[in-house]
Amino acid sequence: MASFAGAFASSHGPLLVREWDSIPQDEKLRLEKAFRELGRRVTAARPDVLVAVSPDHWANFSLDNYPAVCIGVGETSEGPPEPWMKAYPHRQIAAHPDLAFHLLNESLKEGFEPSMSHRLKLDHGTCIPLWRMELAKMPAIVPMLVNSIEPPMPSLARCLAWGKLLRKAIESYPGDLRVGILATGGLSHSIGEKTMGAIHADFDRETIRLFGASEPELVRYLEKQLPSRGNGSEEVRNWLVAHGAAGGRGFELVDYLPVPTVIVGCGFASWR
Amino acid sequence: MRDYSLSKMFFDLQQPALAAEFKANRDSVLARYSLSPEVRTAIRENNVPFLAERTNAYLLRYYFFATGMKDAEFIRRIRGG
Numbered sequence A: 001m002a003s004f005a006g007a008f009a010s011s012h013g014p015l016l017v018r019e020w021d022s023i024p025q026d027e028k029l030r031l032e033k034a035f036r037e038l039g040r041r042v043t044a045a046r047p048d049v050l051v052a053v054s055p056d057h058w059a060n061f062s063l064d065n066y067p068a069v070c071i072g073v074g075e076t077s078e079g080p081p082e083p084w085m086k087a088y089p090h091r092q093i094a095a096h097p098d099l100a101f102h103l104l105n106e107s108l109k110e111g112f113e114p115s116m117s118h119r120l121k122l123d124h125g126t127c128i129p130l131w132r133m134e135l136a137k138m139p140a141i142v143p144m145l146v147n148s149i150e151p152p153m154p155s156l157a158r159c160l161a162w163g164k165l166l167r168k169a170i171e172s173y174p175g176d177l178r179v180g181i182l183a184t185g186g187l188s189h190s191i192g193e194k195t196m197g198a199i200h201a202d203f204d205r206e207t208i209r210l211f212g213a214s215e216p217e218l219v220r221y222l223e224k225q226l227p228s229r230g231n232g233s234e235e236v237r238n239w240l241v242a243h244g245a246a247g248g249r250g251f252e253l254v255d256y257l258p259v260p261t262v263i264v265g266c267g268f269a270s271w272r
Numbered sequence B: 001m002r003d004y005s006l007s008k009m010f011f012d013l014q015q016p017a018l019a020a021e022f023k024a025n026r027d028s029v030l031a032r033y034s035l036s037p038e039v040r041t042a043i044r045e046n047n048v049p050f051l052a053e054r055t056n057a058y059l060l061r062y063y064f065f066a067t068g069m070k071d072a073e074f075i076r077r078i079r080g081g
Helices: A025-045 A097-109 A124-132 A156-171 A201-210 A215-228 A231-245 B004-012 B016-024 B026-030 B037-044 B048-052 B057-066 B071-078
Strands: A003-010 A049-054 A069-072 A076-078 A092-094 A115-117 A140-146 A178-184 A251-259 A264-271
Touching: A003 A025, A003 A156, A003 A231, A025 A124, A025 A178, A025 A251, A025 A264, A049 A124, A049 A231, A069 A097, A092 A140, A097 A140, A097 A156, A124 A140, A124 A178, A140 A156, A140 A231, A156 A178, A156 A215, A156 A231, A178 A231, A201 A215, A201 A251, A201 A264, A215 A231, A231 A264, B004 B057, B016 B026, B026 B037, B037 B048, B048 B057, B048 B071, B057 B071
Parallel strands: A003 A178, A049 A140, A049 A178, A069 A115
Antiparallel strands: A003 A264, A069 A140, A076 A092, A251 A264
């Protein structure tokens, strides 16, 4: 049977590529160190597959059809379509259809109803952390896109439940695989809004603290705070998926730093 | 509120070929979408607050980034400056 290799989370943001050279040196060194440390932890966990839990920044879905959750079941995914991600070295990213279909089927059995795609584009949300972590060996990537971009979005409680379901489904997969979860996005940032550029470090630090508290307390806090903490903060849903998969135990913070140059409160974590 | 046609056009303009066509001949691309006269005017005038009320914030930001507006100018405009 497959085993759960661990859960990890990383912020992302276009300016982590486009403005990389403009980031003040001390912050850039911390970011590099955090990405590499997260990569070291992922490597140490020896995942054959990572379920990459990320939003779709309009790379795949439009208002024609924007699913709450979509699982990629294809043989491969396409690399990031954004022109400024051209230097990303992987244009075709190997997936694991058999595991992906197992996750899909187990989800449906449990009353969860994700959509599926046989060909997804993995945008900067997934690819920036994979890139910056500098993994020596890229695991297969099963994409799980969770809507945190276009309201209405899945509830926070549902995202936690998704994580628990993923864990159960991974551990019931009849194959000798180690499967980890990489959640991407958050913490606070605001994109395309009047508040664009705002980082709420107080909110970010309290959110980080509450990941070590009870789930109801964490969810209550986020439900109250998210509407006023910038639209990018909604991506914390993906962290909740990872949290649920890790059994709700608190994570070890690799680093947190607000980086005004990239307009993101940048957080990096691995679950215990 | 979401203006479907406006949002669809912003979504489509992520394709480099269409973005290049838009840059060369904006009216030709605009003509393919069922946009109200008010929305067409707002696009021509870079009326960020007007468009912000009608589409997703990420799509809005992509559009203005792709058409060359610097973030500082985008922020100034969206705040009504």
